[in-house]
Amino acid sequence: MILSPVFSDLLATCFYRTRLVALALGVLAAVAHAAETPLYERQPSDLVVLNAASDSARLEVLPLPNRTPGAAAPRSGELIARLIDAPGEEIAIPASSIERVELFEERLLSAAKANAAKGDFNAAYDYFARLDRDYRDYTGFKEAFSKALYDEARARFAAGEYDHALALLQSLKEFSPRAEGLVKAVEVIGDAILNARWDAEDYLGVRRTADAIETQFVGMRLTLGERWLGRIAEGAQRQREKAEKLAAAGKIREALRVASGAVALDPNSPETSKLLQRLSSAEGTLWVGVWETAAPDSTPGLDTPAARRASRLVGGRLATLEAYLPAGGEYATTAGQLDVDDGRKQLSIRFTNPSSGGAYELARLLLEPSHSASDPLSLLRERAASVSVVGTDQLQIDLKTPYPQPLALAAASLPPHAANIAPGAWRRVRLPEGSEASVRYERLSGGGGFRAIEEFVYSDLDEAMAALRAQQIHVLTGVPPWKLSEAKATPGVRLAELRLPTLHCLLLHPTTPLRERREVRRAVVYGIAREVTLKKVVLGGEELEGFAVLSTAAPRGKSLGDPLRYAYNESIEPRPYEPRLAALLLTAARAADAAAEDASMAPVPTAITLAHPPTPIARAACEAIRDQLGAVGLEVTLTEASEGELAAGRVDYDLRYAEITVAEPLVDVWRLFGPGGLAGECSPPMRDGLEKVVTARTGKAAVEALRDLHRIAYADLPLIPLWQTVESIAHQANLSGIGREPVDLYQTVDGWRVTAGGSR
Structure with missing residues (x-):
């Protein structure tokens, strides 16, 4: 066919x-x-x-x-x-x-346009990004992308998102500098941002925005800068005049807040710099931002940072650490003069005021029966062979054996009733009526740039940073790592670090069932993602020296060459994060409880309470710890507690987050791990290890004993080691004398001065 x-x-x-x-x-x-x-x-x-x-x-x-x-x-x-x-x-x-x-590139462009047309700019930019990478020269791409940026900027502006709109225009300027309507859009949005911040009295924001527009849109014929330059200068002058009126009415801190607006608007003004210097020192009062204050008559301890800070002012400590030298720590005392004989077997204290009876009072204290390691004088009593008063003003302490650091034994706190043996140059006084401060100290003796110190407690981190920017406080202590970049970028603010690292640990309550169950304490360690929490939560992604996970409560120092790390055994690695192992240990312990006929041992709890201080790092870390332990079968309830509440026994908890300062491990391990110390009753191996430390006659023997003690603490887990941090303080640039690395906040306070300039 x-x-x-x-x-x-x-x-x-x-x-x-x-x-x-x-x-x-x-x-x-x-x-x-x-x-x-x-x-x-x-x-x-x-x-x-x-x-x-x-x-x-x-x-x-x-x-x-x-x-x-x-x-x-x-x-x-x-x-x-x-x-x-x-x-x-x-x-x-x-x-x-x-x-x-x-064609593929045609399909990408169509999808990008379609998403942009319906206002889904995030989806549109994904398509534009592929075009930009592989088909940058495709016809219509540049025009469509420019239009999308412009359209979103208009949408963001209409929604009141001025900063976002301006950022989009900057992207448009970089992509297409001559895009139609760009200049007008920048002028309109820039004016809106500046007016909004001006009305809100955010003068720092006004100045930063004006400077940013000048920098980011350089080369464009904008009239914005010229128009706002005169307004900014006039605004700074009005703020100075307003501050002067407030100061004349005695409202110094409010005047400083207003003057900080003049600084923000015109940071290089000599008139503003002089005004700030005069206001900052007008009352002779130093204003310090803190997270908590010391309780009245509190005894400084390793775990009481607020009390230790206050003791530098009011005294109550036989000796204070002043510096780290190659031969050991350098110590001083407000009571008089400290001396050690050449054989390091005799310690003497010559009191400045013989009529005070300090030598006799201290001798009486040292001759009392030895108490638990929680008593700061316990170790000095234990090592003393004899105590005698020479004349009326000198106390001589003969030690049982030569001691590597006799002066470190004297770095002990006195009970409140005997605090006047070593008085400080300041006293705690009643606050003036109407004061916003939490605590006030006034100078009793000595000289300096300030005759009073007031501490202001902040519970909100942003509020504290705002007070620092407004110059309502001279100093903010305990600035968390994730805020350091912001503080560093703030005009007129400088940063300093404290010399002593802070050790973060979880301490056990004397009656918690966890004390009897080491396997449960190990489960807690394995159940906390310490490395991740330190890097992501505590550091906030920053890379800073001196921050590290710990395998025991001993300082690792701020660097490899730091002499303070002599007690830390680097061969002992911190336990890793093993949530499955943590859950398995808890399950096995509970199964053993169910099968046991003897009910004398406390059962493994299903829920515990974790107390923590009111500091930003502790709050953030404890929230992470709560979630991590909850995931392995241990429910955690958080409770915030001050030093005073803890000392008074008003807080019930199983674990508490403690920020510990170990200034001299040779003596502080006794206060930490000794019988009745911070970690509680110690095991026989721990007691033997401590005995080797406190009886060591040479530095080398002490280091070996301390590193052996590290192994014992690692195995016993009398406390849960977390990490080490370095405390930062932020201060006004016109406050001089703080130094780069003071041992503690108020170490150099007698030399602090408000100086001319430095506000930039």
Whole structure:
């Protein structure tokens, strides 16, 4: 049978269409799967859309050779292509079956435009990003991207998101500096931002915004800077005048807040600098921001940072650490003069005021029966062979054996009733009526730039930082790591670090069941992601020296060359984060409880209470610890407690987050791990290890004993070691004399002065 040419062509076309439909149906599953992956994440592929006669099938094919839009589809003949799902097979698609061909870059641009048109700019930018990476020169890309940036900036502006809108215009300027309407848009949005901040009296924001616009849009013919320059100068002058009126009315701190607005507006003004200097020292009062204050008559301890800070002012400590020297710590006392004989076996204290009876009173205290290691004088009593008063003003203490650091034994706190044996140069006084401060100290003796110190307690970190920026406080102590960049970038603010690292640990309550269950304490250690918490939560992603996870409560120092790290055994690695092991230990312990006939041992709790101080680091860390322990089967309830509440026994807890200062490990390990010390009753191996430390006659023997004690503490887990941090303080730049690394906050306070300049 012979077919006519026309009929033959028709039959061939029908056959081909049938095959194309079959091919299309065959790739539907692949196309559906590909549809789950956004186009901008897929490998390049063009789209051939067939006409209605071929069921409008859509064929994903490998990129076609002709990349000209509109010309990729042939007008006659066939289109030779390879399906993306079957690249090894070449197919021929009749031109008469093709409705259109969409190139990959054309599809990306269409999707970007469609998303931008409906206001989904985040989705649009994903497509624009792929175009920018692979098809930057594609026709229409630059225009479409510029329009999207401009349209979103307008939308953000209409929604009141001025900062976001301005950032988009900066991106537009970088991408297309001559985009139509850009100059006008910057002027309108810049004015809106500046007016809003001016009305809110955010003068620092006004200045920063004006400077940022000048920097980010350099080269554009803007009138914004010229218009606002005069307004800023006038505003600074008005703020200075307002501050002067407040100061004349005796409202010094309020005057400082207003004057800080003048600084923000005109940071290089000599008039403002002089005003600030005068206001900052007008009352002779130093204003310090803290997270908590010491309780009245509190005894300084390793775990009471507020009390230790206050003791530098009011005294009550036989000796204070002043510096670290190659031969050991340097100590001083307000009571008089400290001396050690050449054999390091005799310690003497010569009192400045013989009539005070300090020598006799201290002798009486040292001759009392020895108490628990929680008594700061316990170790000095234990090592003393004899105590005698020479004349009326000198106390002589003969030690049982030569001691590597006799002066360190004297770095002990006195009970409140005997604090006047070593009085400080300051006293705690009643606050003036109407004062916003929490505590006030006034100078009794000596000289300095300030005659009073007032501490202001902050519970909100942002509020404290705002007070620092407004110069309502001279100093903010305990600035958390994640705020250091902000503080460093604040005009007129400087940073300093304390010399002594802070050790963060979880201490056990004397009656908690955890004391009897070492396997549960190990579960707690394994259940806390200490490395991650330190890096992500405490450090906030910053990389800072001196921060490290601990395997026991001993300082690692601020660097490898720090002499303070002599008690830390680097060969003992901190236990890793093992949540499965933690859950397994808890499950096994509870199973053992259920099977045990003897109920004398306290059962493993399913829930515990974790107390913590009101500091930013402790709050953030304890929230993370609560979530981590909850995930392994130990429910945690958080409670915030001050030093005073803890000392008075008014807080019930199982664990408490403690920020410990170990200034001289040789003596402080006794106060930490000794019988009745911070860690509680110690095991026989711990007692033996401590005995080797306190009876060591040489520095070398002491170091070896301390590193052995590290192993014992690691195994016993009388407390849960977390990490070491370095405390930062932020202060006004015109406050001089703090030094780069004071041992503690008030060590150099007698030399602090408000100076001219330095406010920038």
